[in-house]
Amino acid sequence: MKKTLMAGLFALTTAASCVALAMPGMDGDKGRYHERHMERIATELELTTEQQEQLRAVHEEQFEKMKALHDERKEKVDAILxxxxxxxxxxxxxxxxxxxxxxxxxxxxxxxxxxxxxxxxxx
Missing domain, CATH: 1.20.5 (Single alpha-helices involved in coiled-coils or other helix-helix interfaces)
Structure with missing residues (x-):
């Protein structure tokens, strides 16, 4: 059950970071959206402070990986054009x-x- 819950949260936070990356130039809104999203998850799932910190760390790690992939793709496309x-x-x-x-x-x-x-x- 715990693994299923973490997998679901991982998928949800990954999807949220995809949305965030798709909207460049809206950093303020992204931050507010992310905070509300994290608060809602923490409340609905009754996460401990430690779980919230772990979830934030996972989200940040995935965001950085996605940003690196995005930058790599852009470089490859730019090299072709x-x-x-x-x-x-x-x-x-x-x-x-x-x-x-x-x-x-x-x-x-x-x-x-x-x-x-x-x-x-x-x-």
Whole structure:
């Protein structure tokens, strides 16, 4: 049971770090999201302080490994592409970041609107 729980937590934290890596330029949000996520897991699973520290260490280790893999992939891709193609790829990345940023802002607004509606209904 304990192994299954740890495997599930590992998969969950790995998925969370994938999301975090997919949203560059949103470091503040990433930090807040990660903290809320860790607090929720700690509360729901009734983790001890030691377990929380161990989980954070595993998450940080995996994040660093994923970042290294991401950097390695980028270097390999850049070695294949011409200068013009690299510039175009960079432009495509920036456009994707802007689109993601806009999407996240819209999502945040929708969540805020839903909270406001819920509060109005409760009054």
């Amino acid at each position: 011409t200068d013009e193609q690299r510039q175009k790829m960079q432009q495509m990345r920036e456009e994707k970041r802007e689109k993601m940023k806009k999407h996240m802002e819209e999502r945040k607004e929708r969540k805020s609107d839903k909270r406001d509606d819920t509060r109005s209904d409760a009054s």
